[in-house]
Amino acid sequence: MICAPPEKIFRATRNRPALARERARLARAALADCRLCAHDCGVNRLAGETGLCHAGAEARFFSAQVEVSDELELMPTFSVALSGCDLRCDFCITGKESWNARAGLGFDSFQMAERAKLALQNGARTIMVLGGEPTIHLPSALEFVSLLPASAKLIWKTNAHGRTQARELLDGMFDVWLADFKFGNDACAQRLAKVSDYVRVVQENLLWADTHSELIVRHLLMPGHVECCWRPVAAWLAANLPGVKVNLRAGFWPAWHARRHGEFKNSLSVSENQFAFGLATELGLNLIP
Amino acid sequence: MNRQTNRRRATSSAEKAVCEILILPDGKIFAHNITPTMAAVLAELNPADEAMSRRATRKKTFKNELPN
Numbered sequence: 001m002i003c004a005p006p007e008k009i010f011r012a013t014r015n016r017p018a019l020a021r022e023r024a025r026l027a028r029a030a031l032a033d034c035r036l037c038a039h040d041c042g043v044n045r046l047a048g049e050t051g052l053c054h055a056g057a058e059a060r061f062f063s064a065q066v067e068v069s070d071e072l073e074l075m076p077t078f079s080v081a082l083s084g085c086d087l088r089c090d091f092c093i094t095g096k097e098s099w100n101a102r103a104g105l106g107f108d109s110f111q112m113a114e115r116a117k118l119a120l121q122n123g124a125r126t127i128m129v130l131g132g133e134p135t136i137h138l139p140s141a142l143e144f145v146s147l148l149p150a151s152a153k154l155i156w157k158t159n160a161h162g163r164t165q166a167r168e169l170l171d172g173m174f175d176v177w178l179a180d181f182k183f184g185n186d187a188c189a190q191r192l193a194k195v196s197d198y199v200r201v202v203q204e205n206l207l208w209a210d211t212h213s214e215l216i217v218r219h220l221l222m223p224g225h226v227e228c229c230w231r232p233v234a235a236w237l238a239a240n241l242p243g244v245k246v247n248l249r250a251g252f253w254p255a256w257h258a259r260r261h262g263e264f265k266n267s268l269s270v271s272e273n274q275f276a277f278g279l280a281t282e283l284g285l286n287l288i289p
Numbered sequence: 290m291n292r293q294t295n296r297r298r299a300t301s302s303a304e305k306a307v308c309e310i311l312i313l314p315d316g317k318i319f320a321h322n323i324t325p326t327m328a329a330v331l332a333e334l335n336p337a338d339e340a341m342s343r344r345a346t347r348k349k350t351f352k353n354e355l356p357n
Contacts, residue, residue: 063307063322065306065307065322065324066306066324066325067322067323067324068323068324068325068328068344068345069320069321069322069323069344072340072343072344075344076325079322093309093321251319251321253311253319253321267313267317289340289343
């Protein structure tokens with residue numbers, strides 16, 4: 001008899017609310033010398049200083065609603081999008097709010113938790129915290145988690161550009177890490193998102209997330225970037241995270257400042273799309289819808 | 290656009306459900322932040338889109354999608 005290998009199942013710790021409360025306190029203190037993301041700015045956000053993300057000490061949000069856009073196994077999800085990000089992707093679909101940490105409304109953890117709990121009662125399967133990038137708002141995100149039922153399935157939607165400090169604070173807090181691997185090389189990351197040392201940082205985060213939670217990796221196919229970005233990402237995933245769930249997304253939308261880049265004047269071609277999915281199959285990636 | 294208008298827009302997008310749709314000249318439709326109701330509309334537009342149909346079916350099991 002051939003037995004399939006057991007599927008890894010991660011459940012956040014049963015005393016998550018209490019632990020999250022304590023972590024939120026630590027995360028807020030960390031803002032005095034903010035090194036939550038890999039930019040490693042070291043600014044005192046509690047004293048009004050801002051680093052590359054321009055975020056202050058208090059989180060804001062620009063969207064909170066039930067959605068069915070995400071992976072089928074996660075939806076419907078109550079999705080909370082915090083304003084601001086530590087990357088500057090020119091093609092960002094929510095660029096106006098993601099580039100501006102002051103966009104939207106002040107984030108009240110208690111009120112948002114009430115909305116999230118109501119959404120769960122009404123049929124939402126999961127609660128997703130995203131941005132922008134939620135890592136830069138770790139204190140508020142953890143305060144929010146502390147107010148949610150321990151049994152709720154929580155999703156951390158991230159650009160995977162955090163540092164060790166953020167990961168330690170996040171350990172055991174979210175059931176699923178839904179992490180982007182956007183660029184297959186540092187040159188594209190620098191040109192399109194103004195970020196250096198991108199590939200190493202993301203790989204480090206993905207390897208960590210795979211051993212500390214359930215991991216789903218997302219890659220958005222970009223016109224003109226199948227060879228330089230998708231191919232190396234796919235090859236690395238096949239070699240280093242075999243079997244990891246991968247959501248290969250083909251709906252590139254020339255949003256925000258995408259038109260600054262010649263290759264983004266068109267949408268993804270049919271041949272690029274076919275090649276990208278063919279490569280995934282060839283490498284044995286575990287694609288999920 | 291003045292600052293007050295900007296603020297009003299920001300407030301409304303955070304307080305209300307928002308789904309954005311882009312229709313290209315070749316008829317391709319892109320959507321993000323899809324609510325269950327919008328998934329049902331998009332599934333009607335292209336019944337052959339199996340993925341959207343599966344998203345739309347979730348609406349049947351979800352009530353009161355705007356818990357405000």
